[in-house]
Amino acid sequence: MAVEDPGYPLPRYAFQAQGVKVVPVRVDADGLVVDDLPDDVKLVYVTPSHQFPLGMAMSRATAGCRCCTGPGGAGAAILEDDYDSEFRFSGRPIEPLQSLDRYGHVIYVGTFAKVMLPTLRLGFLVTPPSLRTALHRAKFVADWHSPIDTQAALASFIDEGGLARHIRRMRQEYLSRHEHIAGVLAKDFPELEVVPSEAGLHLSALAPHSTSEEVVRTVLRAHEAGASVGSLSAFSIAQQRAGFVIGYGGIASSDIDDGMRVLRAALD
Amino acid sequence: MAVEDPGYPLPRYAFQAQGVKVVPVRVDADGLVVDDLPDDVKLVYVTPSHQFPLGMAMSRATAGCRCCTGPGGAGAAILEDDYDSEFRFSGRPIEPLQSLDRYGHVIYVGTFAKVMLPTLRLGFLVTPPSLRTALHRAKFVADWHSPIDTQAALASFIDEGGLARHIRRMRQEYLSRHEHIAGVLAKDFPELEVVPSEAGLHLSALAPHSTSEEVVRTVLRAHEAGASVGSLSAFSIAQQRAGFVIGYGGIASSDIDDGMRVLRAALD
Numbered sequence: 001m002a003v004e005d006p007g008y009p010l011p012r013y014a015f016q017a018q019g020v021k022v023v024p025v026r027v028d029a030d031g032l033v034v035d036d037l038p039d040d041v042k043l044v045y046v047t048p049s050h051q052f053p054l055g056m057a058m059s060r061a062t063a064g065c066r067c068c069t070g071p072g073g074a075g076a077a078i079l080e081d082d083y084d085s086e087f088r089f090s091g092r093p094i095e096p097l098q099s100l101d102r103y104g105h106v107i108y109v110g111t112f113a114k115v116m117l118p119t120l121r122l123g124f125l126v127t128p129p130s131l132r133t134a135l136h137r138a139k140f141v142a143d144w145h146s147p148i149d150t151q152a153a154l155a156s157f158i159d160e161g162g163l164a165r166h167i168r169r170m171r172q173e174y175l176s177r178h179e180h181i182a183g184v185l186a187k188d189f190p191e192l193e194v195v196p197s198e199a200g201l202h203l204s205a206l207a208p209h210s211t212s213e214e215v216v217r218t219v220l221r222a223h224e225a226g227a228s229v230g231s232l233s234a235f236s237i238a239q240q241r242a243g244f245v246i247g248y249g250g251i252a253s254s255d256i257d258d259g260m261r262v263l264r265a266a267l268d
Numbered sequence: 269m270a271v272e273d274p275g276y277p278l279p280r281y282a283f284q285a286q287g288v289k290v291v292p293v294r295v296d297a298d299g300l301v302v303d304d305l306p307d308d309v310k311l312v313y314v315t316p317s318h319q320f321p322l323g324m325a326m327s328r329a330t331a332g333c334r335c336c337t338g339p340g341g342a343g344a345a346i347l348e349d350d351y352d353s354e355f356r357f358s359g360r361p362i363e364p365l366q367s368l369d370r371y372g373h374v375i376y377v378g379t380f381a382k383v384m385l386p387t388l389r390l391g392f393l394v395t396p397p398s399l400r401t402a403l404h405r406a407k408f409v410a411d412w413h414s415p416i417d418t419q420a421a422l423a424s425f426i427d428e429g430g431l432a433r434h435i436r437r438m439r440q441e442y443l444s445r446h447e448h449i450a451g452v453l454a455k456d457f458p459e460l461e462v463v464p465s466e467a468g469l470h471l472s473a474l475a476p477h478s479t480s481e482e483v484v485r486t487v488l489r490a491h492e493a494g495a496s497v498g499s500l501s502a503f504s505i506a507q508q509r510a511g512f513v514i515g516y517g518g519i520a521s522s523d524i525d526d527g528m529r530v531l532r533a534a535l536d
Contacts, residue, residue, distance in 0.1 A: 122536035
């Protein structure tokens with residue numbers, strides 16, 4: 001199995017716990033570097049619409065060429081984690097790889113954890129027909145079924161337009177927080193490079209003049225002073241890249257300036 | 269891994285899906301026949317307080333001697349599924365094996381599926397300290413956490429005494445249904461032998477003059493006529509035992525007579 005480096009560690013842990021050999025593959029400005037995929041890879045885990053944690057979208061040329069529809073990827077299944085694409089701030093929505101899939105080997109994973117709230121524990125898959133029987137069996141054995149009352153409540157919320165209204169409202173709210181943080185970073189953090197990102201609930205900023213160890217120490221100082229940010233190193237495997245991951249899903253806009261001042265002081 | 273035969277198939281499927289070799293072990297009037305456990309068994313799955321599906325309690329002598337505290341079982345972990353002991357109709361509550369455990373190798377599994385409702389999807393483990401780190405990691409990787417709002421609502425329900433009231437009320441209700449069905453079986457089904465059972469949401473009746481195939485055909489005829497009963501063969505592995513499993517968790521008392529008439533007609 002190939003995973004993005006840096007990337008979201010949980011799927012890697014889950015597959016490793018099943019004995020799967022996991023190979024990290026680096027990420028560049030176009031997302032996963034598909035030329036680096038091992039020839040014999042069986043499964044590729046990617047976050048194409050908003051790479052986690054760096055935040056870029058995977059190039060459509062890249063996605064359409066090898067990873068999804070080309071001969072090089074024909075033997076591999078693609079696990080597409082589209083965890084937060086509902087919150088895209090500009091441009092047209094990005095088509096999922098799943099919609100480009102001509103060979104029936106893309107498994108699309110969506111979640112209500114980002115668009116609604118993580119405590120729901122509800123997500124969904126869009127799978128090739130060839131996998132459905134196996135996945136139904138796996139779900140049956142692992143958990144039988146997900147909570148029916150919660151699913152029914154969520155289905156009503158969607159049917160009545162509540163989810164669409166929530167997304168429209170929160171997209172504006174998250175965009176405002178994103179621009180606020182990006183503005184402070186551009187003005188007061190000349191040593192950091194914000195990674196361009198058009199979606200989601202977090203942004204990443206590289207620290208090219210620091211080491212990952214220095215970033216971790218800064219993160220700990222900021223944490224002690226009451227501001228919670230992450231270090232890119234927590235998501236890195238073989239490729240160490242120094243930088244910060246700044247989430248804004250759970251912070252009030254009015255608290256952002258204070259948090260950024262704490263981070264500035266921790267860096268100093 | 270050893271499992272009861274007949275027994276609840278889901279744990280067997282879950283462990284088999286992980287590559288575990290599963291050995292069925294027969295059940296007698298005292299529950300799992302522990303003398304039949306293979307010497308090299310690593311894990312024993314049992315339903316000691318109310319064997320599923322037959323319904324007897326495991327003999328305390330048996331449980332206390334080899335399976336749980338004795339030298340023969342010292343190398344094996346015990347997975348104790350206490351799925352419905354809240355609904356015990358008579359006598360003192362049965363102590364779980366977990367409370368007899370002197371070697372720290374009993375894992376107690378409880379659920380709110382029977383005592384409350386299956387759509388909640390909440391259960392719990394009581395584990396030896398030696399396993400906690402591994403189980404926390406497994407839960408983290410498999411699911412991160414269970415739904416927090418649902419757990420909070422259930423915790424309030426328990427704290428405010430709602431669960432205890434529910435159990436008291438439902439115990440009477442289930443006892444009444446149990447006695448009703450057992451009475452009809454004793455009176456109108458002379459060819460069946462009710463397995464004595466003091467707890468739960470179902471009872472089993474052996475059909476010593478029938479084959480499992482005949483029972484399955486009877487079950488299908490009853491189903492077509494609107495009465496849902498199970499065949500013991502659905503829970504049997506190597507030991508075929510002809511009989512019926514009659515659940516009363518989801519039937520109104522006023523519908524029991526009609527259902528039993530349908531089963532009588534299907535048998536005829």
